[in-house]
Amino acid sequence: MDIQFNENVLKRFAALEQKGQLAHAYLFTGPAYIGKGATALAAAQFLNCGHKDNAGGKYFCGECPSCRKVLSGNHPDVHVLEGAPGQTIKIDEIRELLAQSRLRPFMAERKIFIIHHVENMTIEAANALLKTLEEPTASSLLILTSAVPERVPETVKSRCHTMPFLPLSRRELAARLVRHYQEEDGAAHFLAYFAEGCLGKARRLKESGIKQKRDEIIDRFILGREREPLIKEVAADKEKTRVFLDVLLSWVRDCLLVKSGAGDNRLVNADRVRDIRGFQRQFSFADLAALHAELVHTCRLLLENLNVKIPLMIIGERLWAR
Ligand SMILES: [Zn+2]
Known part of the structure; x- marks a missing residue:
């Protein structure tokens, strides 16, 4: 069924x-x-x-x-x-x-x-x-x-x-992914973060290889400081921009959590915890909070269908300012 x-x-x-x-x-x-x-x-x-x-x-x-x-x-x-x-x-x-x-x-x-x-x-x-x-x-x-x-x-x-139809809470969605689709806890938690409460979206993201996409963004953009052609490629497609911003948001959120001493099991990107630990050390809490605010603001611009290429560049500069 x-x-x-x-x-x-x-x-x-x-x-x-x-x-x-x-x-x-x-x-x-x-x-x-x-x-x-x-x-x-x-x-x-x-x-x-x-x-x-x-x-x-x-x-x-x-x-x-x-x-x-x-x-x-x-x-x-x-x-x-x-x-x-x-x-x-x-x-x-x-x-x-x-x-x-x-x-x-x-x-x-x-x-x-x-x-x-x-x-x-x-x-x-x-x-x-x-x-x-x-x-x-x-x-x-x-x-x-x-x-x-x-x-x-x-x-x-x-x-x-x-x-x-109301979206499920993140926790509820993760629980369903574990119960009905035999996802592991970590993977379910990760998918639930991106799926905005929609079971169907979680399934779709998984099939579309969201985890590989995330790794690419982390390795090339966040850690690799690769500006072009990534931003150009991403900014041309609203859906891709959305995923890009969601990945950055999850990353910065995880950095803030690690800085506050939260347990690894609360991280969205728990499988990348070593990278997160290393990364957050180079920023103050205030820097990360400002970055987070900047990302939320950019998401809003995207929702309003505004061009986010320049905000993405600025976010890049902030990420690489360390
Ligand atoms: Zn029947």
């Missing part, structure tokens, strides 16, 4: 269904990779599972033909508009999807429509969707998802029940 789904949300679905109070449309909101998609699919499995009563306390069996078909994307009554962040959803796509809602379900009690990244709908697409939201059919359920709910038209939002 995919444990990336949000159990609290599924629990709510189960309670609503039992009371016969399931609404026709829900909007899942929360950051990317927090499990909105996995939860929408889990809800579809739950609502259509043929062996729900024998699922042994789980919400669905995961093995009946219905459950399998949902997962493989072949369920005739579960329709998903996947999309991508920033990719426009056009009216034709919505129309095509919703044309199915007028047909009776083939094998399920309910037809389920899942539309991701709904903030990317054109006005025409949103209007077409609104029509469906105004005339729901008894046998259909619509699940919309968005990581930027402030960009979803108010008219759509007001017709949906919003279910917010």
